[in-house]
Amino acid sequence: MLYPELFKQLEAVRWNMEKDIPWDQFDASKLTDEQAQTIKMNAITEWSALPATEMFLRDNQGDSDFSAFMSVWFFEEQKHSLVLMEYLRRFKPELAPTEEELHEVRFQFDPAPALETLMLHFCGEIRLNHWYRRASEWHTEPVIKKIYDTLSKDEARHGGAYLRYMKRAIQNAGNEARAAFTKVGVLMASARRTAQALHPTNLHVNQSLFPRDTVQSRLPNPEWLEHWLDQQIKFDAVWEGKVVDRILHNLSLLMDRSFKTVQELNRYRKEITRELAAAAPNAA
Template sequence: MTGRALREAFHREYLTFFEQAERTRRWNVFTDIDWGRLAGHDPDPGLVLCAETFCGVEMYLPDYLRAHLDLMRGDYGRAWFAANWGYEEAKHSLVLREYLRRSGARSETQLHDYADAVLARRWEPPYGDGRRMTIYGALQELTTFVIYRKQRGWADRHGDPVLPEVYRLVARDEMAHSRFYLRMIRLHLAEDRAGTLADLAYVLRTFRMPAEDLLPDYDTRVEVMRAAGIDRSVFLTEVVLPLLRELGLTRHDLPRVPAQAATEIPGPPGLLTAAGSAG
């Protein structure tokens, strides 16, 4: 496939993604959550701290978008995907922020202070290459899906009146994002199998979740995040292996990565590593 043929294939995939999103996945922060149910509810502090943490990670959206658009310049399908993806991601931090505010867990002033502290730091993309960032995107979106699915179950067990629905809607978006990136990886594999496999191996070994260590009070958040239940083995069995399976690959298809880049599969995914050390 030439560069142009690849871009045309990306564009077709984007149209499919966008059509499906418009038909089946649109939701409204203000009308699709029954916020009135929060009245008289005393939110669980652990769930609140997690919601605040994820809200913070989602707030680096301008940095994520900038990186995406810079790398995808001249690529119509990928750039339009980024614009649409940015709209969807913008709702994620907003809906979590609304939960924190409407539940009374955080005041408006606290939320503005938090936004200032979060946005005072800048997220830098871990890879300077579109194909690696696509692989990173597939992993990161699927990991986020798994984290939100677990939060949903946790919020359910605590009887939170709105958080399970919040996490259901957000997790459904994350899954759709991951599946789009997966289709991009398939196209890359068809175009340059050896190079794409090398990038897959490299990103798997160096993957970290974005931005978590940029957040204020990182150490406290790590403590609470242990309850999210994402450890290295969950990362391997619920993210890495399903992703490889969807691509028709096993770990044995991946080439070895030079020693300085390699730790072991999977790479150290930020908070996930800390969660893992809790057992």
């Protein structure tokens, strides 16, 4: 089991909201209303770890190890929402999310292949790590800069934990896992070709609720994410390239094969797909 070791590792570096956030360094002159609004949107977005956890537990009922790890992931992700809300409560109480606004992003996700979902969230952690690093640079108020830096490091650790479960999946499922991971990897590393940001909170997950079946579509300002990325934190092609490089680097380690470009990863995906198809008649 991976859960006991991951619990110990994450417990050892867990930050304390009262002791590790320098609340006394707040400088009101360096916080704008525009910046505070983005904090509210991120606080609500982080609250969507609640329906994501419900999805993970439902779709991984046969995997008690991974389901137990969700207790750690869920706790830390909800803490992200909480610390952002605490910041607003202290310094911009009029912008603190209401319970109704938080509950709006709790909706059921359609069942999906567990391995593909695992890879999707692994890539999501990488992307969020980079988004929060850039947000920390963009903000001017010292306390929120520290908060975003702290959250970015949590997201990196979560990505590392998901990677451990992906390695285990390849050991147990072989090409089935490789096919799932490369399929989603090609999608998530191709964000420069898409009109929207590729992150789990921006993907359609409930056909019956379409088009309001993404987390972002249920925010008070559904257009916020694109504006935040493009106009505010300026998550440009250089930063997107860093995300793609991390996805390709980790998949190279995972598959024991070098992928320098998305095209190389896609060729490998097709190779694995052919091997699976060739093996199917024999299995039957």
